[in-house]
Amino acid sequence: MDECLYDEFGNYIGPEIESDHESDGEEEDEDMQEKPGMEAEASDEKDAAAASNGWITATSDVDMDNQIVLAEDKKYYPTAEEVYGEDVETLVMDEDEQPLEQPIIKPVRNIKFEVGVKDSSTYVSTQFLLGLMSNPSLVRNVALVGHLHHGKTVFMDMLVEQTHHISTFDTNSEKLMRYTDTRIDEQERRISIKAVPLSLVLEDSNAKSYLCNIMDTPGHVSFSNEMTAALRLADGAVLIVDAGEGVMVNIERAIRHAIQEGLPIVVVINKVDRLITELKLPPKDAYHKLRHTIEVINTHISAASSTAGRVKTIDPATGNVCFASACAGWSFTLQSFAKLYVKLHGIPFDADKFATRLWGELYYHPDTRTFERKPPVSGGERSFVQFVLEPLYKIYSQVIREHKKSVEATLAELGVTLSNEASRSNVRPLLRLACSSVFGSATGFTDMLVKHIPSAKDAAAKKVDHIYTGVRNSTIFNAMKACDSAGPLMVNVTKLYPKSDCSVFDAFGRVYSGEILKGQTVRVLGEGYSPEDEEEMTIKEVTKLWVYQARYRIPISKAPPGSWVLIEGVDASIMKTATLCCGL
Structure with a gap:
């Protein structure tokens, strides 16, 4: 080996030597020059094979088996030109005409949050109800308050059945409708969640009609804000107490809250039949149980009145206590029970004096x-x-023991005759039919409201003085105290109710002065509004007005002072509460 041709490491440093690859390449070039047509055909076949592979296309003679192809260089789909040809113009849009938020095939959705009613007809006409609404002296605004499962909603069912052409009791399943539980979840849970108003035309014992706006409130402690909103609109509180359980925690809270609002209190001792059917107390012990419940209520009223103002205690002899069993469909006060004796025996004696002797240590x-x-x-x-x-014990014992002849004889003494078909009914339907036939309609309850709850006109002065924070002795203040329909418009909104699809809300409030009209422009004053800072003020148009009837609505064109009204079109700027006034 010639050492001058290599360095000390053995690397060749001599002149360049002609390699075999170059000679081979020259021969191939000569072959390519000789056969250009054949090479072109082979190249076309190779490109076509690569294109049919669907991965990549290559025009040079590269070893495809060992070639590394990046993901972004791969070709998964053919181009539009390859699909449609060169003669077709293709356009690629940056964005589809249909928005991405909207699906191509819209799913079927049945949105249903509330329970409706098929028949909403009442025993009185709508015109008669609206006529009573225009007279504040014949209007009573009350809130039903009490503890959980003490029977507030079922008591409302009893009133609905006596004023509407419907039956709230299913004889097959023996379940109640729970008319004011309008939400699906309320019906499933069998518990009230939202406060719901109902305007009913009730008659007293003298057959005089009154418009009673009643708000059914939840009894659960977690929903006490609903009770607060109801008491702010009401002129009186109806305390529902279970006769078996007595005074519970939320009843104490309701008493304190009602007294803080300055509202009179009346009591409905519900589920009196539990003392007969469940606790099985003798009549003497049942009396002591009822008396103890009333004494406990008076104790709480006296304790709360010492800090918030004096409120009259309750006493069955004065007529502000009503005994009831909403499940059985009956209620009475001592006054209405005394009038029942006058009617049965036909003896002309003073029923009111007789009623005062039906309670206490009197024999x-x-x-x-x-x-x-x-x-x-x-x-x-x-x-x-x-x-x-x-x-009462006699009727229950005979019906429960299914002594048909004894039941017929007892009811005949009370002036009630049942058909053969009704006599063969089950125990609960027969009890409802017998007791409702004996005690009649809820005239005693109406008498209690008329006598011990002030009318919307009489309560306006005290109510406005308690809740109004504006300038005293002004035109607006005097108009609200007088419940003047010709005065400036003032509406207090305390609740929002959603539409059936929960898209928007309708505002619910009480008119204190003036008249709110459909299509009227009003100013909506929010919770943080002040005359110095009008940021919380917006101007809206009232599009619709209704009388809210729990499961249906009665459209109206105007609402006078003292009435409860549901308003559409003003909810956009309301968080919880607001005040509506003239838009000028």
């Missing part, structure tokens, strides 16, 4: 026909036990 002496505080020598029960509880 009837048949020999002298007087009521005294000592029992007769021959023995006897208190007047409430003798004249009220014993007839």
Whole structure:
């Protein structure tokens, strides 16, 4: 080996030597020059094979098996030119005409959040209801408050059944409709979640009609804000108490809240039949149970009144306590029960005086026909036990024991005759039919509201003085106190109710002065509004007005002062509460 041709590491450093590859390349070039047609055909076949592979296309003679192809260089789909040809013009749009948020095939969605009613007809016409609404002296605004499962919603069912052409009790399943539970989840859970108003035309014992705006509120502690909104609109509180459970936690809270609002309180002791059917108490013990419940309520009223103002205690003799069993469809006060005796016996005596002797430590002496505080020598029960509880126990015991002849005889004494088909009914339907036939409609409850709850006109002065924060002795203040329909418009909104599809809300409030009209432009004053800062003020147009009836709505053109009204078109700027006034 010539050492001058290599360095000390053995690398060749001599002149360049002609390689075999170059000679081979020259021969191939000569072959290509000789056969250009054949090489072109081979290249076309190679390109076509690569194109049919669907991955990549290559025009040079590269070893495709060992070639590394990046993901972005791969060809998964043919181009538009390859699909449609060179003669067809193709356009690629940056964005589809249909937005990405909208699916190509829209799924079928049946949105249903509320329960409706097929028949909403009442025993009185809508014109008669609106006529009562225009007279604030005949309007009573109350809120039903109490503890969970004490029967507020079922009591509303009883009132609905007596005013509408519907039955709230299913005789087959023996379940109640729960008319004011309008939401699907409320019906599934059997618990009220939202406060729902209902405007009913009720008659008193003198057959005089009144418009009673009643708000059914939830009894669960978690929904106490609904009770707050209801009491802010009401002129009185109706306390529903379970006769078996007595006074519970939320009842104490409701008493304190009502007294803070300065509202009078009346009581409905519900589920009195539990003392008969479940606890199986004798009539004497049932009286002591009812008396203890009333004493506990008065204790809480006195304790709350010491800090928030004096409120009259409750006493069945004065007529502000109503005994009821909403499941069985009956209710009465001592006054209405006394009038029932007058009707049955046909004796012209003073029912009101007789009612005052049906409670307390009073005993009837048949020999002298007087009521005294000592029992007769021959023995006897208190007047409430003798004249009220014993007839009630007698009806229940005979119906439950299914003594058909005894039931017919007892009801005949009370002036009630049942058909053969009704006599063969099950226990619960027969109890509802018998008790509702004996005690009649809820005239005693209406008498209690009329006597102990002020009308919308009479309560306006005290109500406005408590909640109004504006200038005193102004034109607006005096118009609201007088419940003046010719004064400036003032509406207090405390609740928002969603549409059936939950798209928007309708505002619910009470008119204090003026008249709110359909199509009227109003100013919406938010919670943080002040005359110095009008940022919380917007101007809206009232598009629709209704009287909210839980499961249906009555459209109206205007709402007078003292009424509750549902308003459409003003909800956009309302968070929870607001004030509506003239838009000028």
